[in-house]
Amino acid sequence: MIDIFSEKGYLSTVIPSFEYREEQLKMAEFIMERLYDSENGIIEAGTGTGKTLAYLVPAVRYALEQEKTIAVTTETKALQKQLVDKDLPVVREILNRYYNTDFVYSLCLGSSNYPCRKRFEAALKSGALHPGEIKKLGPLSGLFKHNSIITRFDVSVPGYLWNEIHREGDSCDSFKCPFSAACSYQMARKEWSRSNLLVMNHHLFFTNTASGKTYLPPFDIVIFDEAHSVEEIAAAQMGFDLGYKEILEIMHAFYNEKKHGIIGAIGDEGARERCIESVKRIVPEIHRVFEELRKLLPTEKNFIRLREPAPYGKDLVSLLQEYLVLMADVEGEFVEESPRRIEFDVMRGKLFTYLEHLAVFVHQKSDNDVYWIEREADALLGDIFLRGQPVDVSEIMNREVIACYDSSIFVSATLAVGGDFSYIVERLGIENHRALPLRSSFDYKSQVVLYIARDIADPGSVAYNAQAASDAADVISFLRGNCLLLFTSYKTLREVKSMLAGKIEYPIYSQDTLAATDAFDRYVSDTDSVLMGTHSYWQGIDLPGDLVRGVILMKIPFAVPDAPPVEAKMERIAMLGRNPFSALQVPEAVIRFKQGFGRLIRSGKDRGIVAVLDSRIVSKPYGRIFLKAIPECRIVYSIRELKEAYASLCE
Numbered sequence: 001m002i003d004i005f006s007e008k009g010y011l012s013t014v015i016p017s018f019e020y021r022e023e024q025l026k027m028a029e030f031i032m033e034r035l036y037d038s039e040n041g042i043i044e045a046g047t048g049t050g051k052t053l054a055y056l057v058p059a060v061r062y063a064l065e066q067e068k069t070i071a072v073t074t075e076t077k078a079l080q081k082q083l084v085d086k087d088l089p090v091v092r093e094i095l096n097r098y099y100n101t102d103f104v105y106s107l108c109l110g111s112s113n114y115p116c117r118k119r120f121e122a123a124l125k126s127g128a129l130h131p132g133e134i135k136k137l138g139p140l141s142g143l144f145k146h147n148s149i150i151t152r153f154d155v156s157v158p159g160y161l162w163n164e165i166h167r168e169g170d171s172c173d174s175f176k177c178p179f180s181a182a183c184s185y186q187m188a189r190k191e192w193s194r195s196n197l198l199v200m201n202h203h204l205f206f207t208n209t210a211s212g213k214t215y216l217p218p219f220d221i222v223i224f225d226e227a228h229s230v231e232e233i234a235a236a237q238m239g240f241d242l243g244y245k246e247i248l249e250i251m252h253a254f255y256n257e258k259k260h261g262i263i264g265a266i267g268d269e270g271a272r273e274r275c276i277e278s279v280k281r282i283v284p285e286i287h288r289v290f291e292e293l294r295k296l297l298p299t300e301k302n303f304i305r306l307r308e309p310a311p312y313g314k315d316l317v318s319l320l321q322e323y324l325v326l327m328a329d330v331e332g333e334f335v336e337e338s339p340r341r342i343e344f345d346v347m348r349g350k351l352f353t354y355l356e357h358l359a360v361f362v363h364q365k366s367d368n369d370v371y372w373i374e375r376e377a378d379a380l381l382g383d384i385f386l387r388g389q390p391v392d393v394s395e396i397m398n399r400e401v402i403a404c405y406d407s408s409i410f411v412s413a414t415l416a417v418g419g420d421f422s423y424i425v426e427r428l429g430i431e432n433h434r435a436l437p438l439r440s441s442f443d444y445k446s447q448v449v450l451y452i453a454r455d456i457a458d459p460g461s462v463a464y465n466a467q468a469a470s471d472a473a474d475v476i477s478f479l480r481g482n483c484l485l486l487f488t489s490y491k492t493l494r495e496v497k498s499m500l501a502g503k504i505e506y507p508i509y510s511q512d513t514l515a516a517t518d519a520f521d522r523y524v525s526d527t528d529s530v531l532m533g534t535h536s537y538w539q540g541i542d543l544p545g546d547l548v549r550g551v552i553l554m555k556i557p558f559a560v561p562d563a564p565p566v567e568a569k570m571e572r573i574a575m576l577g578r579n580p581f582s583a584l585q586v587p588e589a590v591i592r593f594k595q596g597f598g599r600l601i602r603s604g605k606d607r608g609i610v611a612v613l614d615s616r617i618v619s620k621p622y623g624r625i626f627l628k629a630i631p632e633c634r635i636v637y638s639i640r641e642l643k644e645a646y647a648s649l650c651e
Helices: 010-014 022-036 051-066 077-099 117-126 131-136 138-144 159-165 184-193 202-210 227-237 244-254 269-295 314-333 339-363 394-402 422-428 464-479 490-501 516-525 564-575 580-597 623-629 639-649
Strands: 040-045 070-074 105-107 197-201 221-224 240-243 303-306 369-375 384-390 407-412 433-438 448-452 483-486 508-510 530-533 550-553 608-612 634-636
Touching (some): 010 077, 022 040, 022 051, 022 407, 040 051, 051 070, 051 221, 051 407, 070 077, 077 105, 077 197, 105 184, 117 138, 117 159, 117 339, 131 138, 197 202, 202 394, 227 384, 227 394, 227 407, 240 244, 240 339, 244 269, 269 314, 269 384, 303 564, 339 384, 369 564, 394 422, 422 580, 448 639, 464 483, 464 490, 464 550, 464 608, 490 508, 516 530, 550 580, 564 580, 634 639
Parallel strands (some): 040 407, 040 433, 070 197, 070 221, 105 197, 221 407, 448 608, 483 530, 483 550, 550 608
Antiparallel strands (some): 240 384, 303 369
């Protein structure tokens, strides 16, 4: 590791802008030690550490030396792509140039990210596509001729069209398919099986875990990048999310009075009529069940937890079970490889999966799961969802991950609370581990001014929003825009946004009226504007240099205490005789607070302001935990002091 990461090491000859970082070398050595000792590792690597190469290099070296397979899992598909396109080629060049060796790595995606040639051809033959849609699929037709792996990254196809042509696992004929020899998904799986390193995201990792580890090839070691999000994603992927519109779309694909749907292709009149009658009984029952469940939702919030088995849905489960029996009886009515048979297999698979989860929701037999109904935000009569997930994933993580691999490595810029890793260790069931806290390479004292609104009203008071809007306007105007405002609720965001509109002259792009990616893109392309968002903006967005001069944290990011997953966790902790606030809410908020703080400084040249418009950070005893968790920087308590301190940063 010294040969590679030292001041004049191999990395300096491969990366022209390389800067030696002591923390990067320490991290690489620490990970290599954990791998050779078959231990688990937890690393908090501050921004600027160079953590990606610090875990990739020892992982690949170890994999080759010990003939092991490594899985690297990160939070999003975009980060996967960055690893494959940017970081792993650097590792390969070092190994080629200085060790005369090479390795194979693969991008692993869920099956819906690969096109299905059979579905593609069926869609073209169906006659349902208009000329404009066929033209949009044209580039994909050309890619098929190359007999190489094609993914969603390689084509620009609208989402609704991609849904018609991507691989559907439940309906795939695998090697019986006439296109199997050139199937992107099958070629990808072959590549995965001979790779030394597999690059996936947390969603796929835990989908694979929930399916009995049958989707991905076996591996010996797993490295979780962006490990702060592992618990939340693990719970979601091991649970379910059933939509009202989703089940209606499935049933309408089988039959609706205007188009007759899949069932219309059944030649046996008696069988066809039995299927139609079954659908005609099911659809009204879907409406009835979801309408009754909708009535359980209180008007003042968009969710309600169910503590007992659902009062509605048993009849719907029975009707769907009977319908699937009918579908098995008429399967022979559909000609193999025909467009109708392909559609039949796809929809039957979707219905089977939906029914499995619906039965779990209705009967609620697991004591470790929490179940709730949720309405689309801001939609009084919009889609509603039936949701369920594990309350505590630590036992599952311990059994299915920690105990299954030689080593599990957890890496993030935000894992510790005041230098203590016990929160993440407990939540993820990590045993036999060592931890390494690494400070950031950046000099926050000379790069950041932290403004705390000490005299602002309490966030729970009616006066808070107006005062927060006024303080935010002062910061935005002083910095001339290029500010990111982070909220914990859409309600506060909308109210503060309305007040800000009359106080500042800069354009506002907000997550309440635009999709998160659209708001972000517009902000980046519009100089001196303002970006406002909630949960998804607290982490994962990168605004280096002058793209953000100020990050304004409106409130300490405590989770909503009555949100069903949070409430269930708090109850579980209380049953163990512990304080849920100090054991769960504070540590969780500290980690998210660190994520928000980290949006400002992304390079050694960045300068800026972090403003915290929540007086609890200095008035409450727990506030010290938040301040201790972030890098040391200059703190001011008034706009006048802020202006003076910022001016000195920029000198």
